[in-house]
Amino acid sequence: MKLRYAVSGVAFGLVLSLPARQLPADTLALSLDQCITIALSENPTIKVADMEIERMDYSKKETLGQLLPTINFGANYNRMVAKQVAYMNMDFGSLGGGGDAGQGDGEESENRLSGAKSSAGRDGIKMGLDNSYQVGFNATLPLIAPQLWASLKLSDSQILQNIEDARSSRLSLVNQIKSAYYSLLLAEDSYLVIRENYDNAVFNHGVFEKKFQVGTASEYDVLRSSVQVKNVEPELLQAEIAIKQARMQLAILMGIDTGYPVKPTVKLADYEKDMYENALSIDKTIDGNSDLRKLSLQTRTLEQALKVQKAAWFPTLAFTANYNWTSSSNGNALKNFRWNPYSVVGLTLSIPIFEGGQRYSRIKQSRIQVDEMKWQRDNLERSVRMQVDLAVDNINKNVKQISSSSESVTQAVKAYAIMEKSFEIGAASYLDLRDAELALTQARLSYYQSIYNYLVANSELELLLGNADLEKYKPVDNK
Secondary structure, eight states: OOOOHHHHHHHHHHHHTSOOOOOOTTOEEEOHHHHHHHHHHHOHHHHHHHHHHHHHHHHHHHHHHTTSOEEEEEEEEEEOSSOEEEOOOOOOGGGSOOTTSOHHHHHHHHHHHHHHHHHHHHHOEEESOSEEEEEEEEEEEEEEOHHHHHHHHHHHHHHHHHHHHHHHHHHHHHHHHHHHHHHHHHHHHHHHHHHHHHHHHHHHHHHHHHHHHHTSSOHHHHHHHHHHHHHHHHHHHHHHHHHHHHHHHHHHHHTSOTTSOEEESSOGGGGHHHHHHHHHTOOOOOTTOHHHHHHHHHHHHHHHHHHHHHHTTSOEEEEEEEEEEEEEESSOTTSOOOOEEEEEEEEEEEOOOOSTTHHHHHHHHHHHHHHHHHHHHHHHHHHHHHHHHHHHHHHHHHHHHHHHHHHHHHHHHHHHHHHHHHHHTTSSOHHHHHHHHHHHHHHHHHHHHHHHHHHHHHHHHHHHHTOOOGGGGSOOOOO
């Protein structure tokens, strides 16, 4: 199967930096930090979070563009279907001429005026031409726009929210990678313990078979040793499945092909030497908690939204300009054009006075939302502090459990060695030897489980505090 090109460059570059090991050709030997580095660069969730930041940046640029001039070109054509008719009731007596006019001329003029007056009053006058055209440019530039200015600061708050969301996604992914990596370590170490137990059972079964053949062991001993082998086989199979599942889960979180299984470069026991120092140097500062930071940014966003609502009370002023060409004609729409340009510039002032109390209600809603968010943050802060205290107590408990389990393993190893010598000289039965071996197996499994619990608890505390050093997981540019 094909590994994605972007991942292969990072993964194989990291593998080359490790000491040479005898590994299968399709296995990637990676440390925990290397797994996190690959995941932070290839996981789809992180890519989506980064794209959201980029999207909000363009959203801010969109708002910023409203402060710049808006220029449009338009064209309009109208065909007169039925012309408008105007009826006039006018006094035409003043148009009859002066007193020096002759009698005959006066009567003739009066008759003409009376006829025109009668025609205009009865039939009306049709106005307008068949075709009208208008093309031109119009521009608008906001000069005073308080609400728009406040919206820019609102966009900044929204961008900060998206940045924190991306940081939260990274912290969550780091925690998931650590948990998956620790699960793989636990599965592999548990498999080795169970495998050793299985090999011992197989070896003992072979010994009893040989003794039975020469007559120094009973058939019961052979059957009992065979049953012990069969009892361990399901556990061994389950351990193999657990390793496969852990590797697949880790590969999926890293964003790589599951056909390339990850091989850890450490064992669970390697973490024991640092656990006491880490437990004593735990910093319980919650300033980096992602949920608290999100609520703080949401509160800031709501406060900016409140300022936007208040800015709706302020007047706005805009500069406008138009440059157009008009033409009118009768008959064919494609002939007899008579274009005449005209232009207009002006200022548009808008003073909000009354909207039925809508602005006042919106401001009240925004204030209530801000107060609600503050109360939620106070409650969340108390909850986070309680969770931190519980997590620290859990870590200290796990440290004590590791110390106890380690001592138990030491004692179990010594007890098994004594029982093995006793069995060789005939002073102990096979059942006694098997009991000592099972006790050693359980002690080792408990030891590895306690280390795993400690590591997972430490990772959960790191996620809760939000103090993971994300900078150290950035790929190193070797150029």
